[in-house]
Amino acid sequence: MKIFINGEMKSYDQNNLTVFDLIVEAGIENKKYAIECNGHIVPKSEIKEKYVKEGDKFEIVGAVGGG
């Protein structure tokens, strides 16, 4: 399965990945973040139930320094 995370393509062998699995792989499950799938925010309450599909485009964001 090929998906996009923050503009980069990633390949996975598994078919039963959840959005939460992507968050854990990104190392941010204990940080503040937000995630969009195909332009729609995935609420944190739903990320463990939402499965990743072929071609999904994710944006994962955090808060950084800024004015």
Added chain:
Amino acid sequence: MKLWEQSVAVNQNDALTIGSRSFKSRLLVGTGKYKDFNETRQAIVESGAEIVTVAIRRTNIGQDANEPSLLDFLPPSEFTYLPNTAGCFNADDSVRTLRLARELLDGHNLVKLEVLGDKETLYPNVIETVEAAKTLVKDGFEVMVYTSDDPIVAKMLEDVGCVAIMPLASLIGSGMGILNPWNLDIIIKNSSVPVIVDAGVGTASDAAIAMELGCDGVLMNTAIAEAQKPVMMAGAMKKAIEAGREAYLSGRMNKKLYQASPSSPTSGLIK
């Protein structure tokens, strides 16, 4: 009121109310451009600011889970976060960014809207700003909005429901100070929501002047972060905001153009 009570009254009752929230400090600060997170925190603590702005950006994927982040140094439990839309050039991107910010901050709805028109000057595109503001207010956000010093636009943004109007003093990061106090004066006189100068402050006197004009607060980032001694400048800014505010509330003397008036008696001179 006894004389000493005048100053006590200012300190205790002079809260800054923004939307549904109340603050003691009238200095708001950005978190960008510092040397490191330690300096960021030290400067912000020295400034006494309660509200800090942050940007929303793609995270580094595959980072070490133990790597510290900005929020570890400035916990949301200690500060009120103001996510911004820096880098957005249209209403759609701004709205999308702030919805992500709200999700990231667990429903926190106080936000800073800035829609830029130009990469060189970072001047706001006020037309897109008004559009974005309408959408965000309808979606339940409390919007503090960066704008030009155009009094008509400022009033429009208030009318669509923004909780604070944030006119620029001069260009973002320029340190040029307050270029048009006359327009700021008009905006302040016509506004029934807080007016917070945002962008262009360079040194302490700029902040004091903004407060003396009657602004409700000042937001700055570069003025502190790019000072030779940021922590010291943060302290200076805190005092400047307080001094300017007290001067404003004290009711300054009238300017008497080209008219001198001696402070010492003119009678009883020795001959």
